[in-house]
Amino acid sequence: MVPDKEAAAGAPFGYASKRIGSAGDLGWIEYLLLCLAPAPAAAAPAVSTLPCAATSPTPPCPLRCVLLREPIGGNIIWFVCSRCRELLREYSAAVRRVACDVLELMAEGLGVGPADALARLVAREDSDSILRVNHYPPRPDQLGGGPNLTGFGEHTDPQIISVLRSNGAAGLEISLRDGAWASVPHDGDGDSFFVNVGDTLQVLTNGRFRSVKHRVVVNSEKSRVSMVFFGGPPPGERLAPLPALLGDGGRSRYREFTWKEYKGSGCKGRLADDRLCRFEN
Ligand SMILES: O=C(O)CCC(=O)C(=O)O
Numbered sequence: 001m002v003p004d005k006e007a008a009a010g011a012p013f014g015y016a017s018k019r020i021g022s023a024g025d026l027g028w029i030e031y032l033l034l035c036l037a038p039a040p041a042a043a044a045p046a047v048s049t050l051p052c053a054a055t056s057p058t059p060p061c062p063l064r065c066v067l068l069r070e071p072i073g074g075n076i077i078w079f080v081c082s083r084c085r086e087l088l089r090e091y092s093a094a095v096r097r098v099a100c101d102v103l104e105l106m107a108e109g110l111g112v113g114p115a116d117a118l119a120r121l122v123a124r125e126d127s128d129s130i131l132r133v134n135h136y137p138p139r140p141d142q143l144g145g146g147p148n149l150t151g152f153g154e155h156t157d158p159q160i161i162s163v164l165r166s167n168g169a170a171g172l173e174i175s176l177r178d179g180a181w182a183s184v185p186h187d188g189d190g191d192s193f194f195v196n197v198g199d200t201l202q203v204l205t206n207g208r209f210r211s212v213k214h215r216v217v218v219n220s221e222k223s224r225v226s227m228v229f230f231g232g233p234p235p236g237e238r239l240a241p242l243p244a245l246l247g248d249g250g251r252s253r254y255r256e257f258t259w260k261e262y263k264g265s266g267c268k269g270r271l272a273d274d275r276l277c278r279f280e281n
């Protein structure tokens, strides 16, 4: 995982609260963003050997492991103990396999070959995949502004596929074709995942699978915690609809671009922006 000092340097990885992205979007949220791409040797984490949580004086993180938060010069620097690091590694390897299995089933359903035509992009060691832990504290009584407080504003996920697991507290909603919002029912037994198509899968499938707008509203007494694996392609990967999905006229709805280019174009905009329209033919 990419080292903790990235957070201190103001890079997108690490801990943040309320601010989502760099364009002014706000939400009733705190979150951790962890890069799963292999870290360059020179940037090996200096803080990974802290003693494990049980003996730590800091509050437990939503994962029930411990993160130490230290306000230094206005920044919050976070440290992950070695046990937490190992748990996160195990979890992300398992959830990456789930993502790849789902992508293989999608390729089969679409009739495209080879079987790993989609999954290979996420399975690769250099895939730009991210783990995000979101914590939405309960809505405070004193806040006005109607029944729904925005936890995470409407957006689509830019990557190929997102696999989300929550603690069963309500709040996630998806946008239907007619623009109405529908709550995603949570799983009472806690053994299912919410799988979301990302913008890049919409491109790869030439629009056959749609990247659905979603948001989180905070209106309950209970904190919501979600943990999302975002399977993204390697940065230099050239992305375009799979040839088998171009249809009879051979029409590609999107021009070719690299993942790096897409990320670069999207990160400056607002959460709700339509990032794909710039790449449409
Ligand atoms: O917390 C949730 O349920 C959704 C979070 C989300 O959409 C995201 O992290 O991209």
Ligand SMILES: [Fe+2]
Pocket: 155, 156, 157, 214
């Ligand atoms: Fe999302």
